[in-house]
Amino acid sequence: MSTMTLPETDTRPETTDQTSDDRPEMFHYVQKNKIAESAVMGTHVVALCGEVFPVTKSPKPGSPVCPDCKEIFESLPPGGDS
Template structure:
């Protein structure tokens, strides 16, 4: 059985962002979603479902070292075994 391919993506919920008075709109955490759904979401504007259950459209990709949703990370670790 092949392991599920995932990437991290922005969580777009406004309650995940902290208004610190700057114009930085970077998300607080990124989520794992099925890799084959990323391009479709980015082009068509459809929503993706993260491993943790969050639903959102793809608007940004995570950069190396970006914070990852703790629930997504925990779930992904269980899928690797």
């Protein structure tokens, strides 16, 4: 499975301190230009679905993607020049 991204959007994980949850770790679409800053500085990013979290991991091929982010991403016009 390949990850489709707009020039300004990429997928990154939602990370939480909750470990008692049985949900699989989900990866979200976020602004690409915010990923490095978040990974280095620990700042939070906002996913297309509205989740807010610091970037701590990169997605691996086949990782589950947030269905809300995916739906929003697929509804965006091609090009991402906004």
